[in-house]
Amino acid sequence: MDGGLPRDADPARLRCLLQERTADLQRVKAEYDNYRKRVRRDRMAVREIAAANILRTLLPVLDAVDRTCAHEPMTPGxxxxxxxxxxxxxxxxxESFGQEGDPFDPACHEALVHHxxxxxxxxxxTRILRAGYRAGPHLLRPATVEVTGPPPG
Structure with a gap:
């Protein structure tokens, strides 16, 4: 044997073995690439969910600051x-959403009053009672609104 090959090795058989090993290596590489992509995608999903959860817990603070700005004199602080x-x-x-004049969408608006x-x-x-918020594709809180619509029927 020279270099790990038998002396009486058939070149056709060696080519076949080389092709098999190359195919095996390509398969393993493709599996590893898919694994890396899946891990990257999972990490991004976890990051988005974690950020959405943190933002959701801060919404009452944001509401309190907004109410204070609306009802108190604006100081520099x-x-x-x-x-x-x-x-x-x-x-x-x-991102906040909910503007007067927006078409009512029950997927992102919560109607408390209907005129x-x-x-x-x-x-x-027709009136925004509380702003809605989203972070990327995640709806954190629907906008609370008053709605005006056509008469039934």
Whole structure:
């Protein structure tokens, strides 16, 4: 044997063995690449869920700051706190939604009051009682709204 090969080795048989080993190696490499992609995808999913959970727990703080800004005189300290909180939570992917005039969507709006108007052609958010929030694809909290829509029938 020279270099691990038998002296009477058939070249056709050696080519066949080489092809088998190459195919095995390619299969193992493909499995490893798939594993790496799956781990990366799972890590990103865990990161998104963790960020969404943290943001969800901070929503009452954000609501308290918003209420304070709406009902108290705006001091430089309060303005700085509100701006910093909005900036930092926005950097984590927090987005508020819910504007007057938005079409009512039960998937992301929670209607507390419904008004009927003969002029309305579709249900529309006419007053935002509490902003809704999402982080990426995750709905953290629906917007609480008053809705005006057409008469039934």
């Amino acid at each position: 309060l303005a700085d706190i509100a701006h910093t909180l909005d900036t930092r939570l926005g950097a984590l992917g927090l 009927v108007s003969p002029d309305a052609t579709r249900p529309t958010c």
